[in-house]
Amino acid sequence: VAVFHWPDPMLDTLEDSLYVNHFSPASTFALNCTARDNSTIAAQWLRLAYHDMATHNATTGLGGMDGSIAFEYTRAQNIGPGMAESLIDFAVSPNQYVGMSDFIAMGAVNAVIGCGGGPVIPFRGGRKDATEAGPATVPEPQQDLASHIDSFKDQGFNETEMISLVACGHSFGGVRKVDFPLIVTEDVPTGIQTFASKIGFDNTVVTEYLSGSTENVLVVGSNVSTRSDLRIFSSDNNATMQRLASLDTFNQVCADLIGRMIDTVPSDVQLTEPIEPFDYKVTLDTMLFPQGGSLAFLTTLRIIENGKNQTVTLFWKERTGTFCPSEGCSISAFHVNTGVEASLLATLKGVQSFNQHSFNASIDLATSISHFWFEVGNNDGSAPIIVDNHGTNFTIDQDVLIFDPRRSSFTIAGEFMVVGVKTSSPVDVTAFVTTTGPIGGVNPIPMPSNTTISFTLDSAHPPADGYTFYTSDRLPNRYSSSTLHATIDGQAYSLWVPTLSALGV
Numbered sequence: 001v002a003v004f005h006w007p008d009p010m011l012d013t014l015e016d017s018l019y020v021n022h023f024s025p026a027s028t029f030a031l032n033c034t035a036r037d038n039s040t041i042a043a044q045w046l047r048l049a050y051h052d053m054a055t056h057n058a059t060t061g062l063g064g065m066d067g068s069i070a071f072e073y074t075r076a077q078n079i080g081p082g083m084a085e086s087l088i089d090f091a092v093s094p095n096q097y098v099g100m101s102d103f104i105a106m107g108a109v110n111a112v113i114g115c116g117g118g119p120v121i122p123f124r125g126g127r128k129d130a131t132e133a134g135p136a137t138v139p140e141p142q143q144d145l146a147s148h149i150d151s152f153k154d155q156g157f158n159e160t161e162m163i164s165l166v167a168c169g170h171s172f173g174g175v176r177k178v179d180f181p182l183i184v185t186e187d188v189p190t191g192i193q194t195f196a197s198k199i200g201f202d203n204t205v206v207t208e209y210l211s212g213s214t215e216n217v218l219v220v221g222s223n224v225s226t227r228s229d230l231r232i233f234s235s236d237n238n239a240t241m242q243r244l245a246s247l248d249t250f251n252q253v254c255a256d257l258i259g260r261m262i263d264t265v266p267s268d269v270q271l272t273e274p275i276e277p278f279d280y281k282v283t284l285d286t287m288l289f290p291q292g293g294s295l296a297f298l299t300t301l302r303i304i305e306n307g308k309n310q311t312v313t314l315f316w317k318e319r320t321g322t323f324c325p326s327e328g329c330s331i332s333a334f335h336v337n338t339g340v341e342a343s344l345l346a347t348l349k350g351v352q353s354f355n356q357h358s359f360n361a362s363i364d365l366a367t368s369i370s371h372f373w374f375e376v377g378n379n380d381g382s383a384p385i386i387v388d389n390h391g392t393n394f395t396i397d398q399d400v401l402i403f404d405p406r407r408s409s410f411t412i413a414g415e416f417m418v419v420g421v422k423t424s425s426p427v428d429v430t431a432f433v434t435t436t437g438p439i440g441g442v443n444p445i446p447m448p449s450n451t452t453i454s455f456t457l458d459s460a461h462p463p464a465d466g467y468t469f470y471t472s473d474r475l476p477n478r479y480s481s482s483t484l485h486a487t488i489d490g491q492a493y494s495l496w497v498p499t500l501s502a503l504g505v
């Protein structure tokens with residue numbers, strides 16, 4: 001299991017996206033098997049993930065789940081509106097540390113639970129987005145069995161796994177003549193055409209195939225050349241399909257294979273260990289900025305709701321000199337937000353909701369802050385739990401380049417970030433900003449992109465408390481997050497700013 005050592009922007013983003021409800025569309029849109037375009041969002045997402053993975057070549061190690069589908073979705077092999085629509089679903093979520101490909105993979109995990117309630121597929125992060133299209137290697141129904149065996153072999157799956165993975169995939173969604181003109185569907189009713197009239201993660205696709213009652217056009221369609229499921233399913237005399245007739249086996253095999261499918265990445269990509277909900281998490285809105293002769297320090301500790309009535313105390317130590325008592329300076333939470341909703345995936349892992357304990361500490365300007373930790377009291381006589389980033393403390397790397405949410409301005413007229421630098425010498429400050437592009441134009445998919453914006457000396461905010469302030473260019477539309485960079489007195493500093501405001505600003 002991946003261990004979270006704060007700060008870790010990638011794990012931080014992925015864990016929120018997986019387990020905090022509404023944090024990312026990837027964990028919500030596909031729930032309840034929501035219908036779209038004569039199919040379901042879940043089916044579209046699962047097909048998107050497979051088609052993204054299908055560029056993998058196990059021999060060269062190239063391709064796989066890398067988001068290259070964003071450059072390939074207009075190909076005939078990716079026909080149908082589901083590809084573009086699904087890419088649009090995911091395009092709001094990426095930032096500088098997590099790309100589209102991780103969200104496409106997360107979409108597959110949520111598609112499976114969203115339509116069937118399970119099985120739960122482990123999620124690993126760290127995929128890298130491709131910058132161009134991969135080869136056109138998605139299998140097509142008019143190809144013969146030998147080609148399909150070859151395609152799956154290239155993708156890293158043997159013949160038995162091919163049979164199973166196709167059965168798993170085709171237990172979702174439908175085949176629509178309009179989207180796939182190669183398939184002659186005069187013998188299949190129009191409208192919603194789901195395999196075996198079922199939507200969901202069950203093995204009807206298998207049992208109806210075996211009993212001869214299937215309406216799957218890739219099995220019984222009148223165009224014999226596009227009966228690819230028939231050729232694949234029967235390729236080992238139905239031995240695999242018979243095994244999959246057990247619902248438990250089907251669920252186990254599908255969880256395993258879809259898991260392998262989303263973890264099929266270019267060989268130079270190293271995925272994290274599976275990401276489970278973090279017990280204790282310092283949330284995104286942790287900020288340190290000068291204010292009226294001291295430093296304001298805002299932070300929040302998120303705890304999984306556990307039925308105990310807990311009290312949390314924030315502790316911190318000085319950066320230089322002595323100011324705090326030997327046990328550290330401390331303060332109680334000023335706000336507790338109970339009942340932060342967990343995602344469906346989190347509830348399937350036993351997490352019902354989270355409590356957020358927020359702090360607004362005033363830090364001595366001269367001695368500043370080097371690190372912080374928390375004590376969680378159970379109010380039942382038991383010893384408090386020390387939450388200290390797994391023994392490494394929550395370290396404030398630096399207080400030289402800071403983001404100042406109070407001096408920043410966010411109005412309809414425009415959004416401007418203000419940063420402070422702890423020097424009076426002139427400094428070049430830039431922000432590496434992720435935005436999601438406009439819908440429409442040349443590329444209808446609002447793919448996330450990165451731009452650099454610069455800062456100028458802030459005439460509205462004179463130097464104060466040892467800091468000089470710089471204001472950004474107007475933030476671009478569809479700003480999502482940024483990382484600040486500056487070289488100050490010969491040393492390079494950077495600061496991830498995942499969010500522009502915090503409770504207590």
Ligand code: HEM
Pocket residue numbers: 039040042043044046047050079080082139140141142148165166168169170172173174175176177179180228
């Ligand atoms: C030889 C391999 C495969 C062939 C020839 C094939 C072919 C097709 C075709 C023709 C459609 C209908 C497309 C449309 O009408 O829009 C379809 C739908 C679908 N396929 Fe496959 N497929 C294959 C493997 C897979 C695999 C391995 C998966 C995932 C594990 C998968 C997942 C899906 C899903 C979820 C749909 C429904 C999409 C929707 O309803 O929006 N397919 N496939």
